[in-house]
Amino acid sequence: MVESRRRHDWTFFLVAVGLLLVLNFVANRYFFRLDLTEDKRYSISDQTKTLLANLKEPVNITVYLEGEFPAGFRRLQNSTREMLEEFRLYSDGRVQYQFIDPNANTNEEARNQFYTQLAQKGLQPTNLFAQEGDKKVEKIVFPGALISAGSKETAATLLKGSQTASPEERLNQSIEGLEYELATGIQKVASTSAGRIGVLQGHGELWLPQAADFLGTLSEYYTVNRVNLSQVPNLNNFNLVVLMKPTQPFSEQDKYKMDQFLIRGGKLLFMLDGVRASLDSVREEGALAFPYDLNLQDMLFKYGVRVNPDLVQDLNSSFIPMVTGYMGNQPQTQLVPWRYYPLINSFSELPVTRNLDAVQTKFVSSLDTVKAMGIKKSPLMWTSQYSRKRDSPVSISLNDPRVDRYPKLFNQNAIPVGYLLEGKFQSVFKNRPVPEGSSIPFLPESKASQIVVFSDGDLAANEVDPRSGRPLELGFDRFTRTRFANKELLKNVVDYLLNEKGLIELRGKEIKLRPLDKLKLREERTKWQAINLGIPLVLLALFGVVKFWLRKRKYAR
Numbered sequence: 001m002v003e004s005r006r007r008h009d010w011t012f013f014l015v016a017v018g019l020l021l022v023l024n025f026v027a028n029r030y031f032f033r034l035d036l037t038e039d040k041r042y043s044i045s046d047q048t049k050t051l052l053a054n055l056k057e058p059v060n061i062t063v064y065l066e067g068e069f070p071a072g073f074r075r076l077q078n079s080t081r082e083m084l085e086e087f088r089l090y091s092d093g094r095v096q097y098q099f100i101d102p103n104a105n106t107n108e109e110a111r112n113q114f115y116t117q118l119a120q121k122g123l124q125p126t127n128l129f130a131q132e133g134d135k136k137v138e139k140i141v142f143p144g145a146l147i148s149a150g151s152k153e154t155a156a157t158l159l160k161g162s163q164t165a166s167p168e169e170r171l172n173q174s175i176e177g178l179e180y181e182l183a184t185g186i187q188k189v190a191s192t193s194a195g196r197i198g199v200l201q202g203h204g205e206l207w208l209p210q211a212a213d214f215l216g217t218l219s220e221y222y223t224v225n226r227v228n229l230s231q232v233p234n235l236n237n238f239n240l241v242v243l244m245k246p247t248q249p250f251s252e253q254d255k256y257k258m259d260q261f262l263i264r265g266g267k268l269l270f271m272l273d274g275v276r277a278s279l280d281s282v283r284e285e286g287a288l289a290f291p292y293d294l295n296l297q298d299m300l301f302k303y304g305v306r307v308n309p310d311l312v313q314d315l316n317s318s319f320i321p322m323v324t325g326y327m328g329n330q331p332q333t334q335l336v337p338w339r340y341y342p343l344i345n346s347f348s349e350l351p352v353t354r355n356l357d358a359v360q361t362k363f364v365s366s367l368d369t370v371k372a373m374g375i376k377k378s379p380l381m382w383t384s385q386y387s388r389k390r391d392s393p394v395s396i397s398l399n400d401p402r403v404d405r406y407p408k409l410f411n412q413n414a415i416p417v418g419y420l421l422e423g424k425f426q427s428v429f430k431n432r433p434v435p436e437g438s439s440i441p442f443l444p445e446s447k448a449s450q451i452v453v454f455s456d457g458d459l460a461a462n463e464v465d466p467r468s469g470r471p472l473e474l475g476f477d478r479f480t481r482t483r484f485a486n487k488e489l490l491k492n493v494v495d496y497l498l499n500e501k502g503l504i505e506l507r508g509k510e511i512k513l514r515p516l517d518k519l520k521l522r523e524e525r526t527k528w529q530a531i532n533l534g535i536p537l538v539l540l541a542l543f544g545v546v547k548f549w550l551r552k553r554k555y556a557r
Contacts, residue, residue: 044086047503048183051191052091059095059149059186061087064123064142065158066101072171073128076143079175080158083182095186102142118142122155124483143174145182152189154220156181161355164345173355180506184495187503188220195498198227198238203254203294204247206461211244212471214460214490222498229254234440235261240497242269245457247276249295252435259299259428263446267497272296273457274307274365275392277340279320286397289363300453302428304372305419307455311394312364312417314342315386315410319480322398335479336401343484344381346414351507352492353380357485360477364456367416375425380418380452381489386410421451452493460490 061084065077077099084097102118105111115125123144143159158181161173197218201207207226208215218224227235229250235241235257262268277289291309300306319335326332342361347353359381366389369377388410425446429435434442462474472478475486495504 044083044090044179045506047505048087048179049090051183051187051503052087052095055091055094055186055190057094057149057190059091059147059190061095061097061145061147061182061185063097063099063145063158064102064118065145066099067103067139067141069128069141072167073141073143076158076171076174079178080145080182083178087182087186103139115140115142121146121153122157124157126159145185147182147185147189149186149189154185154188156185160357162345162357164358177355177507180503183503183506194222195239196223196225196237197494197498198225198235198241200229200241200243200246201226202228202230203250204245206244206457209464209469209471210461213462213474214487217474217487217491218494222494229257232257235266236264238266240267240269240494242271242494244271244460245273246294246296247292249293251295253438255295255299256429256435256438257440260440260443262303262425262449262451263427263443265447265449267449268451269493269497270300270451270453271457271459272307272453272455273363274309274455275311275363275394277311277363277394277396279338279362282396282398286395286399289392289394289396291392299428301370302372303425303451304369304375304377304421305451305453306368306370307453308366308368308389309392310365310389311340311392311396312342312366312383312415313339313388313390313410314383315339315407316343316345316384317341318343318360318477318482321479322401338401340396340400342383342387342417344383344417346384347381348379350378350380350420351504352420352496353489354507356489356492359459359486359489360475360484361417361456362458362461364417367419367453367455369419372421372423373426375421375423378420378422379416380420380454382414382416382418385413387412387415389415417456418452418454421453422448424448425451450497452497459486 063080063084065073065080069077081099084095087095088097102114103111105114119125123142123146125140125142128139128141143157145156145158147154147156158178159170159174160177160181161170163170165173199205199207199215215224225238227238227241230253238261241258241261258268272294273292275289275291281287289311297306315337317337317339318341320338320341321333322336323331324334324336340363342364344359344361347356386407389412427442427444427446429442430444460474463472463476463478464470465472465478473483473487474490475484475488476482477484492504492507495502
């Protein structure tokens, strides 16, 4: 019997070892991971897996989030590390990463030089206040990463989200966007152009240097060309056509080329002003702003949207410098809120606009939708609850800030200033004669396509340094030294239009915050400490007593 027992034990041991060897072989040959969380926070998308699997050269990622952080930043740090480990595994080791502490150098001069180098590469510092023992300390952190492949390098900002959100919510928004930020950075340095963009010219549109930063950003991902409609027979060479702040009317021939481009499946991005207004033309005694006549209203109306000939004012606005008095013969300048520059903080939950920071607009008009069969109309962004519309002609004066301070005047809520239109569009030339001399065969109805319309022509306009003449970053306000999310918004829109089911879909990822009730936690702290410490000890003691009793009963027989 003893021999049989020994044989049984050896057989069990050998089978167990064999199973472990087989499982180890299978695990090495066939890679898989399981994510059992409800919101799939540890899973990466199929789009990212495809990007990582198709990498042709190694990608190196340096993350500047090493060091001691408060709990919230530590969560961002750990989430970034976990995400990059997933990237490394799915890329078969072609993605390599390291974490560096930018504050590690004890030499202050060398540390400041390092800070400057990181800022020049596109990583913006953030002041972080942390508790160390009994005192509060301030640290400079660079919540970002440098991604490089071959001779290409780009910066990825990891701390994103709306600044109006609480610190916990903003960190959560940043963690939701980690995969998108890292994946787009890898795509930028490791892949070639994914689409062709035509930027329309010939009607007084924005160009260099006014739109230098936006066009430069697009050129890093796509092939961008300047297009004069009167000089090309059609727009078939492009996937997307962009129209930025035209000031002169379009001919029927030009409209027909845009219309048939859309009908054949092309995408359109319009940034249009409803009223001719600029701060340079405003004087203290006032100036009248009249509507533009671009000859595009019938086309937009057919597609399902209308840019109204009005100006929107909002109590939530940015600032302009204004002379408020004199000291001797010296003018005293002060920043005052300019209600014609609404700051947009209300966005849709679509991936294009989800978790965006504030967007700055200038002399923006309202948008209305009209009936268009088969077209889905989704508002992208709108003003605050303290807004109003002023119909043209609008009298604009530098004295307006003294009058426009009363909230009761701003009694209109959520005025839309951006729309996404999707579906099968009807040609504006349906049941109308085709313009003479056109060589494009007429099609009455489109394949499924998309249009994005913003009622602000300056949305893509960057400021220019008055001293050097160099264009500043899009969204940077040189008066308040604030960065707005204009560039991120437009980049997201272009990504969506050119690759609807691509990486832009990652911005729709949602990780739910489940914060503890701090008041209840403080009140019931002792109870839960006792439960968490006492119950395991009681169970362990109970198990020992039962085991002892069973053993004694067995051998007492």
